[in-house]
Each structure stands twice: as structure tokens, then as C-alpha cells.
Amino acid sequence: MTTIAAPLPRGRPRGIDLSRPVMLGLAAVLCVLIVLPVSQLAWHAVVDRDGAPTLENFRRLWSDPAFVEPMLTTLTLATSVSVACCVVAAPIGWLVARTDLPFTGVVRALVMASFVTPPFLGAVAWEILAAPNSGLLNQWYRSLTGAGTDEYLVNVYSMGGLIFVIACYTFPYVFVLVSNALDRIPSDLEDASAILGGRTWRTAARITIPLALPALLAGGLVAFLQAMILFGSPAILALPAGFHTMTTKIWSLFQYPPKPGLAAAAALPLLLITIVLLRGQQWLMGRRGYTVVGGRSGRPRPTALGLLRWPALGLCLAVLACSVFLPYGALVKTAFSRVPSQPVSFDNLTLQHVRFVLFEFSGTRLALQNTFLLGVLSATLGTGLALVVAYLSGRRAVPGHRTLAFLATAPVSIPGIVLGVGLFLSYTRPPFVLYGTLWILLIAYITIELPAAYQQLQSALKAVHPELEEASRILGATRLQALGHVTAPLLRSGVIAAWCFVFIGTMRELSAAIMLFTADTKVISVVIFDLNESGDLGAISVLGIAMLLITFAVVLLVNRIPGLGGWRPARPGG
Amino acid sequence: MASVELAGLTKRYGALAVVDRVGLRIEHGQLVCLLGPSGCGKTTTLRLIAGFIEPSEGEVRVGDRLVSSAGWAMEPQKRNMSMIFQSYALWPHMTVAGNVAYGLELRRLDRETIRRKVQAMLATTRMDAYADRYPADLSGGQQQRVALARALVVEPETLLLDEPLSNLDTNLREEMRFEVRRLHDEYRYTTVYVTHDQAEAMTTADQIVVMNAGRIEQAGPPEEIYYRPRSEFVAQFIGGTNILRGKGLDGRHLSFAGRALRCSGADVPAGGTIAVSIRHHDIRLLAAPPPGAENVLEARIARQVFLGSVRDYLVEVADGTQLRVVAPAEHSIESGSPVWLHLPPERCRALAG
Ligand SMILES: Nc1ncnc2c1ncn2[C@@H]1O[C@H](COP(=O)(O)OP(=O)(O)OP(=O)(O)O)[C@@H](O)[C@H]1O
Ligand SMILES: [Mg+2]
Numbered sequence: 030m031t032t033i034a035a036p037l038p039r040g041r042p043r044g045i046d047l048s049r050p051v052m053l054g055l056a057a058v059l060c061v062l063i064v065l066p067v068s069q070l071a072w073h074a075v076v077d078r079d080g081a082p083t084l085e086n087f088r089r090l091w092s093d094p095a096f097v098e099p100m101l102t103t104l105t106l107a108t109s110v111s112v113a114c115c116v117v118a119a120p121i122g123w124l125v126a127r128t129d130l131p132f133t134g135v136v137r138a139l140v141m142a143s144f145v146t147p148p149f150l151g152a153v154a155w156e157i158l159a160a161p162n163s164g165l166l167n168q169w170y171r172s173l174t175g176a177g178t179d180e181y182l183v184n185v186y187s188m189g190g191l192i193f194v195i196a197c198y199t200f201p202y203v204f205v206l207v208s209n210a211l212d213r214i215p216s217d218l219e220d221a222s223a224i225l226g227g228r229t230w231r232t233a234a235r236i237t238i239p240l241a242l243p244a245l246l247a248g249g250l251v252a253f254l255q256a257m258i259l260f261g262s263p264a265i266l267a268l269p270a271g272f273h274t275m276t277t278k279i280w281s282l283f284q285y286p287p288k289p290g291l292a293a294a295a296a297l298p299l300l301l302i303t304i305v306l307l308r309g310q311q312w313l314m315g316r317r318g319y320t321v322v323g324g325r326s327g328r329p330r331p332t333a334l335g336l337l338r339w340p341a342l343g344l345c346l347a348v349l350a351c352s353v354f355l356p357y358g359a360l361v362k363t364a365f366s367r368v369p370s371q372p373v374s375f376d377n378l379t380l381q382h383v384r385f386v387l388f389e390f391s392g393t394r395l396a397l398q399n400t401f402l403l404g405v406l407s408a409t410l411g412t413g414l415a416l417v418v419a420y421l422s423g424r425r426a427v428p429g430h431r432t433l434a435f436l437a438t439a440p441v442s443i444p445g446i447v448l449g450v451g452l453f454l455s456y457t458r459p460p461f462v463l464y465g466t467l468w469i470l471l472i473a474y475i476t477i478e479l480p481a482a483y484q485q486l487q488s489a490l491k492a493v494h495p496e497l498e499e500a501s502r503i504l505g506a507t508r509l510q511a512l513g514h515v516t517a518p519l520l521r522s523g524v525i526a527a528w529c530f531v532f533i534g535t536m537r538e539l540s541a542a543i544m545l546f547t548a549d550t551k552v553i554s555v556v557i558f559d560l561n562e563s564g565d566l567g568a569i570s571v572l573g574i575a576m577l578l579i580t581f582a583v584v585l586l587v588n589r590i591p592g593l594g595g596w597r598p599a600r601p602g603g
Numbered sequence: 604m605a606s607v608e609l610a611g612l613t614k615r616y617g618a619l620a621v622v623d624r625v626g627l628r629i630e631h632g633q634l635v636c637l638l639g640p641s642g643c644g645k646t647t648t649l650r651l652i653a654g655f656i657e658p659s660e661g662e663v664r665v666g667d668r669l670v671s672s673a674g675w676a677m678e679p680q681k682r683n684m685s686m687i688f689q690s691y692a693l694w695p696h697m698t699v700a701g702n703v704a705y706g707l708e709l710r711r712l713d714r715e716t717i718r719r720k721v722q723a724m725l726a727t728t729r730m731d732a733y734a735d736r737y738p739a740d741l742s743g744g745q746q747q748r749v750a751l752a753r754a755l756v757v758e759p760e761t762l763l764l765d766e767p768l769s770n771l772d773t774n775l776r777e778e779m780r781f782e783v784r785r786l787h788d789e790y791r792y793t794t795v796y797v798t799h800d801q802a803e804a805m806t807t808a809d810q811i812v813v814m815n816a817g818r819i820e821q822a823g824p825p826e827e828i829y830y831r832p833r834s835e836f837v838a839q840f841i842g843g844t845n846i847l848r849g850k851g852l853d854g855r856h857l858s859f860a861g862r863a864l865r866c867s868g869a870d871v872p873a874g875g876t877i878a879v880s881i882r883h884h885d886i887r888l889l890a891a892p893p894p895g896a897e898n899v900l901e902a903r904i905a906r907q908v909f910l911g912s913v914r915d916y917l918v919e920v921a922d923g924t925q926l927r928v929v930a931p932a933e934h935s936i937e938s939g940s941p942v943w944l945h946l947p948p949e950r951c952r953a954l955a956g
Binding site (some may be wrong): 493496497499500501502503504505506509510514515519581582 | 684
């Protein structure tokens, strides 16, 4: 053997060390995405028109009834939704995860269907169903009981209606947390109670439910948060009823003449409450008592319901009727009916709404184009960014990787409407004038979806043991080769999932878009919102269904692209 | 030749030296075991040799090549090494044959050669019947053999193994120990083998390096480590032992439980406290006091356990110290009976430090 190369310079890396520039570059990107809008928000909240510091905005916020009332409304709304969601989701979660309820697969799928329904579309569907005069339910009620034309059974344009509709599309959050927790409670714990003589119901009450309680509380917090930061449903249902929530109030401050300082001040409490609630949720989910639940014994043994199985299934289906069957039925019916309020018949069937939306209404094509373009771009860029950050932080590849991870997850605590205000303030004046372009929407979408994509990829990456990469390195692969041969194929399904996640999220996003769109940069959700103001429910139904179909088709397509299909699902060695 | 040499090798995380001034020379073709308790820095040492991390101080040389020095490490792919990971790190998206062929493909061998070599290696590791399976469908032992095949097929100069058998059950582990040794003898690469199982180290290694808290406690052939441990840690860690503490009398004697014991090993400084190690089975149990023998202590049986081939006694000497004695199983001595212990002087090893 010959001697290769004289000793190399000591303590000096060969080649250029890229880790620092990469880290700094990413940190800069993330700062622009997150720190800039938030700091603009804070700044504008505490200065007046001329840039002099002032607390006037906050004083008005706390004293003017026009602001105090929406705040109280929002708190009432969020609390009620949270309670309602827990009351509905906990039993369903338990039935699905822990009992011999029939058709659990179907129930789970339908809950997921309500999960992915854009809340504003659900709100429109419930307008069709339960508006006091034209609502289908009220018409049936009148025709069944012969009540007068000014009588109605339900009125969706009310606080009660708003709570109901928001809860319909928020309870899946609680369901997911609760049923996951219940899925993971090892049956040993229940068996231990049974062996001591605990009856089925007693075991459930004393063991199972207390163990799942932290998840339920966390779910309640998330539901509260969702109800608090939602813009679409209150804008659709509360404004006609004549009251405001915080989000609609912030939005109205941007109607002419815009009052950005006041809007910024009004957005800050939302931001702070969100941060506090998310902290609370993390604390609940991370407590030792809860993580113990991560048992490893086999499938939990279901509790036998006996004859109660069928009423229990009925209960689940009744809830799902409110969030899936009725709304989608109403949307489909309206999309293809000449007169929505009349019963389904051949005469009443029409494609006029389809024709109108797809060919006549000038806004649609542009909006479809914009939405699709933004969806694909945000999904691709957002996933790419999340992937790089997840890799660097997961593999601790650069100094400061913790900061990167923190920045990537931070937007989770910025409500869409708050981000919208922040971005509006950041990009309407030099040096960055992006308002009026698609760029500002792209930035908004990437920022909003970054945490979800990051978390998804981070956990996907955790499943790829670093030794898998190292095994490739030691056999002669460069870092890039190892990434290409080993890490990339193993992450493929995670990346696709993250991509779809961002794409779906972008397609249905309304609360940031509503602050940032201009005539040329409308997206579908904004068009639906506009059409709602002009009362064109048929067109909305067509557009809503089209939006869901496009989403569905793209997700299906992405999962089918040859070469992106992912490898056989196999346990990594061991 | 591809010897591996570590000189003053140190790795610090923050202020903590996880590997602390490790110096070691491994001759070509030798199999060296790094043995030590969990967290003593074995994996870190191995990863320093592989080049996954840079040393804070010191050097690694392979043959005459400097491959790592303070703050610098030649990239792992240029070192012509192979490694078997604790998790096996088989790629779940490649078949067994694909896993094994990977290193050869990186070396740009032609298709036919690759096929032939993979075939031969799978035959050697008795995995040829599984070439088209995916790792997830294999048992632990089979996965282990695939990991071996993948590491060996590239004919590395140096083979690194990180607790390769720790995930296997006892029977398989014993079988695979000999397998590892057999393959090593067949190919004669320089091997560094990390384990915390002393039996594994004893059966496979030419040299054992006992590590503790980032440092080398003692290095040498298995017999030397076993019979002539230099420190209490090594004596305890390898084989288990009794430690007797007493005052040094002169160069060769110490006072223990009211008697003078002669011992071998390190010098016994007069007046200082000294530790002496004697293995459980080196103490002889006698029912009656032997006439005039040196190194005999009076004791009482505290308890005894029948272990099949041997009996395990716990005995208590005059000053209350308890010693473990392993004796033949045939005759049993009741608990509470008085006995006499004979501690052969050549088995009493005085320990340094
Ligand atoms: N990247 C790191 N940063 C900080 N500390 C580390 C790092 N890697 C290892 N350590 C610490 O170094 C010590 C030695 O770790 P190492 O993995 O080398 O132990 P080991 O001897 O292989 O143990 P085991 O038998 O459990 O595998 C441990 O205390 C560990 O916590
Ligand atoms: Mg280790």
C-alpha cells in the first residue's frame, strides 16, 4: 500500500463550510415570513398616523362598545363552541375507539369529511338549510305543520346558529385528540381494573375516561381557539344577524376608510390569547401522566355495548347528519336546482349555475387559476422549506438549529386574520410593495401552513434513523448521495402527505386572503365570500363543490404519480 | 498496512469529555473489542474512527494516513471502512440483495461482478435464500447477517461494529459471536468491535480495551484482562470479583479481617489502604482449618444458592465483610455453619489506585 497525501492542515476544514450561510439564509427567510409581520403589527398598534407613540388604539379598544361587545361575543362564542364540541366529540370518540360500535370505519371517515370541509362552505350550506325564510328546513317545517309564512323552526342567523355551525366543523379536532388518546391507552390498564372486580362501566368511568381527560381538555382548548380565530362563518352568519366577532370587526376596520392601527391593536389580543392557549394545550398533552398513556400493548379490548350498539350508531349518524349529510345534500341540491327552495324534480333541474360559474361569471376563471397556482406553489415551496428546516433541526446539522425549528413552528400561534393584518402593514409601503400581487398571498399561505408541514416532516424524519444515512456514507456515499439514495425515498410518503396538507389548506384559506386580495388576485374562497354577499347561493354551491373536487383530484393525482408512489410500507429494521 | 491508531483522541460536548485522551494502536488484521458500561464513550470512539464526528483533540491514523485531527475529519466515504450499526440500519426500501449491492454500486463495478459478489457474500452469510425479501420481513438474526454481508461485501480495510448482537436473544447471540469471529478470520480486516457484554468480548477479541468514563482503563489480551486486572473497575467489570480492603503491611502483605494476607500484583505500600481482588471461584471453602496454611480466614455461611453446576455462597468473615464464593455443587454446606476460606496468594491481585 502506498501512502496517500501528506497530513492535512490541522483544525481546518477542507472546502467551504456551508452550514453557517445556509443557517443564516434560512433564518432570514423565516424571519421575513414571521417576525416581520408580527413586529409590524406590534409597531402599528402603538403609534399614531405620524409615527408618534400612543396608546390611543388600545384605549379605544377597551372603552368603545363597538369593540368591547365583539370581544365579549367572541369569548361567549368560543366558550360555547368548545363546550359543545367536547360534549359531542367525547362520546363519539369513546364509541369509535373503545367499543364494539358497528361501522366505526365509516364513522371515522365521515368525521374526517367534516374535518376537511371548509368552515365557510359549511356556513353557506347551513344558510341554505336554516335561513329563517328560504331555509329548506324551515320550509319543510311550514309545509308539514301549515305554519304561517313568517314562522320558522330554526334561524341560523343568530348566536345559537353560529355556535351550532362552527361546532359542526370544529368537533373533529376534539374527536381526533380524544380518540387517539383512547386508542393508545393499553388495555392492560383496563384489565387491571377488571381483575380487581371493576365492572365494564365502572372501569370506563374510573380508568379510561380519567386517562383520556387531558386529551379532552386539550381538545377543548383547540376548539376554543378555532372558534375564536375563525373569520368565514361569523362573517357569513353573524353580520346578517347584526353582530360582530373580533375577526369580523378587524376585517371591517379595513373597509373604507381603513384604520390599520386600530386593526393592529385589535389583532394583538387574539395573538396573545392564541399563544397562551397553545401553551396550555402543549402542557396538557406533554404532562407525564398523559405520556404514560403511550403504552405498547396490543389492540385495546372493546367494551361490549350490547343492544345499545344501534342507538349509539344512531347518535353518531345524527351528529354527522348535521356536519356532512344535510350540508352536502343542500349544496348539491342548490347547485343543480332552478329554484333552490323547491323539491327535487326534473323541471327544477338545471345546469344554469354550472354554466354561470364556469363560463359566464368573469371572476371564476381568474380565481380558479389564482387558487390553483397559489396552491401548487405554496405546497411546493412550503414543503421544501419545511423539509430543509426539518432535516437541519432533526439531524442537528447546523448551529442554531433549535432557533430554526422554533421559527418554523411559531406561525401556528398566529391566527390567519392577524397574519393578514401584519402582512398588509408590512407590504403596502416601500421598500416591499407586494400588496396587490399574488406574492403577498403566497407569503401568507406558506407562513400559515409552515408549522403543519414542518411537524409532519419532522415526525417522518424521526422515523428515518440517522444510522440509515450513515450506513450509506460509510459504504462510500457522499452526503448528497446518501440523501438521494436513502433519506429521500424513505421520506417520500411523508413529503407527499405534507404537500397535500398544504395544498388543501391553501385551497380553503379565507381569513388571511380576505385581508390581502385585490380585484386581480381573488381566490376561490374570496369569490365564494363575495357571492354570498350578493346572495347567489346556486353559484356558491357549484363553486364549493368544484373546489372540493379539484382538491380531491389533485390529492389523488399527487399520490398516483409514478415514482412518487412511495415504497412498500415496511418497518425499519429491528 | 491498515493498522488503526488513535493518539490522544478526545471528544468534548460542552465541558464534558465524552472520550478522553484515548491512545490505542490496532494492528492490521486484529479484532479489538471496546468494552465498557453504557455511556462510557464506546459509540463515540467508534464514530470518531468512522469520521462521522471530528475529534476535539488528538488524531486518528489509518495505516500511514492521517484521517482525523482536532476539528477535522476526512469524510467517512473516503476511509474504506465498513460499519455495522446497533440498529443494523438496513434500508427498508431495498431488498436484501439491494442492500448488499449498494456499496458495490457506489464503487461503479459492472453489473455482472456485482451480482456475483452479492451472491457469494449472501452464500457466506447463509442468506442466499432471502435475496429478494425486504428487511422488515426478516428475523433479528437474519437482519444481522444482512448487515454483516452489506458491510463485508465491499472488502473494507477496517470494519467497525457497534454492539451488533445486542438486539438478539441469548442463543442467537452466542451463535453469531462465533459467526463474527469466523468471518473475521476468513477476511482478516482490522476490526473494532464495541460491546458492553464481557462474554462477547472474551469470545471474539484478540485484544480487549476496557473503557470507563471516556478513558481506557486497561488494554490487553482477554486472559491478561481477566487474570491480571489492574484496577478495581476492570476486576469488577470483567467476571465479577471480591474486593478486599485492608492496610498494607509490607511490599507483599496486607492486613484483612485480623489476618495477614499475601498477595501478588501491584506493590502494597506499607501503611496505606489497599484493595485486593479475588475471583469468586478462586476462594476455596474448607470444612476444617487446614494445618498451618497461609492466607486462611475464618468465616460463616450467610446463605447459599444452588445454581445447577455450582453453588453460590455468601460468606461473612470476622470483620463483617461479605464475600461471594462459587464452589462445586456436590457437597452442600448449611447456612450458619462455620467454614475456613483459603485465598491462594497468586490469585489475590493487589490493585493499583
Ligand atoms: N451529540 C452529543 N451531544 C452531547 N452528548 C453526547 C452526544 N453524543 C453522545 N453524548 C454523550 O456521550 C456519552 C457517551 O456516549 P456513547 O454513545 O459514546 O456511549 P456508549 O458507550 O456507546 O453507550 P451505550 O453502551 O449506551 O451505547 C453519553 O453520556 C452521551 O450522553
Ligand atoms: Mg453505544
